[in-house]
Every structure is written in C-alpha cells, then in structure tokens.
Amino acid sequence: TLSDRLADTFKNLRGKGRLSEADIDATAREIRIALLEADVALPVVREFVAAVKERATGAEVSQALNPAQQIVKIVHEELVTILGGETRRLRYAKTGPTVIMLAGLQGAGKTTLAAKLALWLKEQGKSPLLVACDLQRPNAVNQLQVNGGRVGVPVYAPEPGNAGGIEHGGNPVQVAQASIEEAKRKLHDVVIIDTAGRLGIDAELMQQAADIRAAVQPDEVLFVVDAMIGQDAVTTAQAFLDGVGFDGVVLTKLDGDARGGAALSVRSITGKPVMFASSGEKMTDFDLFHPDRMASRILDMGDVMTLIEQAEKAFDADEAAKAAAKMGAGQFTLDDFLKQMQQLRKLGSMTKLMGMLPGMGQFRDQLENFDEREIDRVQAIIQSMTPAERENPKILNGSRRLRIANGAGRTVTDVNSLVDRFGEMQKMMTQMMSGGGMPGMPGMPG
Numbered sequence: 001t002l003s004d005r006l007a008d009t010f011k012n013l014r015g016k017g018r019l020s021e022a023d024i025d026a027t028a029r030e031i032r033i034a035l036l037e038a039d040v041a042l043p044v045v046r047e048f049v050a051a052v053k054e055r056a057t058g059a060e061v062s063q064a065l066n067p068a069q070q071i072v073k074i075v076h077e078e079l080v081t082i083l084g085g086e087t088r089r090l091r092y093a094k095t096g097p098t099v100i101m102l103a104g105l106q107g108a109g110k111t112t113l114a115a116k117l118a119l120w121l122k123e124q125g126k127s128p129l130l131v132a133c134d135l136q137r138p139n140a141v142n143q144l145q146v147n148g149g150r151v152g153v154p155v156y157a158p159e160p161g162n163a164g165g166i167e168h169g170g171n172p173v174q175v176a177q178a179s180i181e182e183a184k185r186k187l188h189d190v191v192i193i194d195t196a197g198r199l200g201i202d203a204e205l206m207q208q209a210a211d212i213r214a215a216v217q218p219d220e221v222l223f224v225v226d227a228m229i230g231q232d233a234v235t236t237a238q239a240f241l242d243g244v245g246f247d248g249v250v251l252t253k254l255d256g257d258a259r260g261g262a263a264l265s266v267r268s269i270t271g272k273p274v275m276f277a278s279s280g281e282k283m284t285d286f287d288l289f290h291p292d293r294m295a296s297r298i299l300d301m302g303d304v305m306t307l308i309e310q311a312e313k314a315f316d317a318d319e320a321a322k323a324a325a326k327m328g329a330g331q332f333t334l335d336d337f338l339k340q341m342q343q344l345r346k347l348g349s350m351t352k353l354m355g356m357l358p359g360m361g362q363f364r365d366q367l368e369n370f371d372e373r374e375i376d377r378v379q380a381i382i383q384s385m386t387p388a389e390r391e392n393p394k395i396l397n398g399s400r401r402l403r404i405a406n407g408a409g410r411t412v413t414d415v416n417s418l419v420d421r422f423g424e425m426q427k428m429m430t431q432m433m434s435g436g437g438m439p440g441m442p443g444m445p446g
C-alpha cells in the first residue's frame, strides 16, 4: 500500500540531519511508485511528485521534525491540496426547492446515497423529497422506497396516476419535472433525484441523464462513484463530465479496502470537488468529504499528523534557539535547564504515542528512558532556589543546600547530585559549542 511504501521510504531517512538531493530523489521515486500502486492516474502522480519534490528541496529546517517527518508532513499537505483543500459545501437554491441530481454507473451506490443524503439533510433541519427516476431496473423504485422508509423521507415515484407513471411506460424526465411541483406543493425544500445507471459507460444512459438535467436544471449534479474501482473511476468521471456534466463528486464504499487513488485522481483530473463520502451499508455511514482526513487515510498513518503538530507545538523552537545561544555563550543557567526539562516533559508525556510515529526512532530511546517523576524532583529543587542561586550555583554552600532540600522535600544528596550534574552538563556544552557541534536535547536526567 501507499502507506507501507512511504513508511519504508521514511525509515531510510531516519537519522539523517538534513535532506540531500539524492535523498529527495529517492523519496520522490518511492512516492511515485506508491501512488501508481494506489491506482492514482499517471498525470496526477507526475504533478504530485513534482510538487512534493519542490517543497522538500526548499524545506525550512524545523526544530521539532526530523527529515522523515518533514517529508510526511509535506506529502500530507500536498495530498490535502490535491484533494481540494477545503470541504465544498452544498449550494442551496435561493428560492424554491434545492434540486440535487445523482448520476453514476449502476452499482455505484446512488440509491443508497440518495437516502443517506436525505437523512443527513433532515438532520440539518431540511425537509427533503426523494425522487425515483431510475425506471430501468424493475426493482429500482422499490429499492428507493425501502431506503426512504428507513430514513423516514417520502419518495416521489411514478405510481399510476403520477406524471410519467408506470402505466405510461415510465418517463424519468417527466417524473423529475413533476417531482419539483410536488415538492413545492408539499413544502419540501430539497429534492434528491435518483437516476438510472448502466454497468458501463453508455450513450443512451448519458443522454437520459443529460435530458433530466436539462429539464429540471439542478442546483447540484453529483457524480457518484465507487471508490473501489480504482483507475476506472477516472475514465467514468470523464465520460460523465462530458456527457452529463456535474458539480461535485460523491465517493462511495470507502469502507472497502479502496486504495484511495480514485479520490485523488477524480478530483485532480475533473477539477470537481469531492463533496461527500459514503462508507458503509448503514444510513448513517455518510459525511461531508474532508480532504485532510482522506489524506491521512491515503497515508494510512492515522493521526500521525496531529501528533506531529503536537510535537511541534510542545517543542518551542524559539525557546530552543535561545537556549542554544545561551549555551554557546556559556550563560546557560539552572532556570534555562528547568525550561528545557519542561519542554521535554511536554514531549515525554507523548512517549507512547511518539513510539508509533515513523521516523521517531532518534527520540524514542531518549524518551523511553525518560522518568516523569525525575522531572518533578528536579523542578522542585530548582524552584526552591533563589534567582541568584539559579543564576550562579557556585554560591550554593552547605546551609543553602539544606534550605533548598527542605523546601523541595528532598535530601541534600539529591540537591548535590543535581548541582553536580548541571555543572558537568555546562562543561560538556561549552566543549561542544566551542567544538562547533550542536547539542541535541540537553539535560536528560538520570
């Protein structure tokens, strides 16, 4: 899968200080293969890889993220962009009922979706009317009625006596037109028109959908596509765009092991936003499409991005830079030491979560040996010191050490050990800084 592939790629990047051109090329190649394997259309892959490469090359050096994480972040952000960025909301008609027409191949999930959408609209306070314009399959009208019944939404169907009624052989264009009059009469504010599909792209079917569209001029034509069909989604989408035209896309069957390629390709090739996602047989398995969530799904790294953002926030880059400057100047005090510890605590409380992150290897060892209580002890001791003592621990004589130990609820030995460790650390830092090396995470206790 795409996610496994990227994870492997990033594994190779672990521990690198920064990205070389060769790293970026290798990563780009892996992403390219991964996307092709995920059924993303070739032109989309090319565009995507170029975008990631460009950004990786100029990537700002981040204090909190190693190169692998930076790549994950860039890939994620580019995925969101290519998936459309923001969620596109339904446009409601200014006057009269909002007309939503569904189009797509047979089996795409239109009829199921019609009812899910109706339920969703009902929950938004709307009063939808479902319209059965699939008069091709004998059971299609009944299927919509059953689904409508499940969500408590009425269905307008070509019963005998209704316009386009079965007794006239069934005319979907007439049914669609009449349904809008019905909606006005019965005060429905949204009309959802379910249409017929064929198993393949078919001129007659396209014409029928185009005729319905021309007759009722929907506010939204939604192209419904099965996310499991992979590359075929692109061909189908293009055919419907040319033959019928549509405003937005609905991806169905996202609960299956769809590889995500369809979502990426359809949006990118048709330029039409994916608006809704359908993910199961239950009527509530439906939601607005969220590009950021889909990007995570494609990466299949769950909440990795959230974690990375938390880590970035926890590790305050400004503070770190200030501390580094002070170290260099040999002015690193116990106060600074405490601040660094507190930063580490913020990271440390995420130890377990971080363990799941790709590329977190370099932090993991440190974090696993990390004792939360040790920070509490060190903090208590430093906070029992006066500002002058924190600035210059050399003034810490025996009576001061005893006062601090009592204040912190620790022993004098604890105070001594902290002061000694701090002294050693200071010495080490001065050596490192004068040797030109950057210190990593200073002040690991223990």
Ligand code: GDP
Binding pocket: 104, 105, 106, 107, 108, 109, 110, 111, 112, 113, 197, 252, 253, 254, 255, 256, 278, 279, 280, 281, 285
């Ligand atoms: P239509 O021919 O486009 O109207 O498609 P249907 O609504 O009749 O759906 C075809 C089949 O796909 C039915 O068996 C549905 O239960 C199933 N289906 C529709 N949407 C989903 C979905 O999101 N997830 C899953 N697993 N099945 C779905």
Ligand code: MG
Binding pocket: 107, 110, 111, 112, 134, 140, 194, 195
């Ligand atoms: Mg149907």
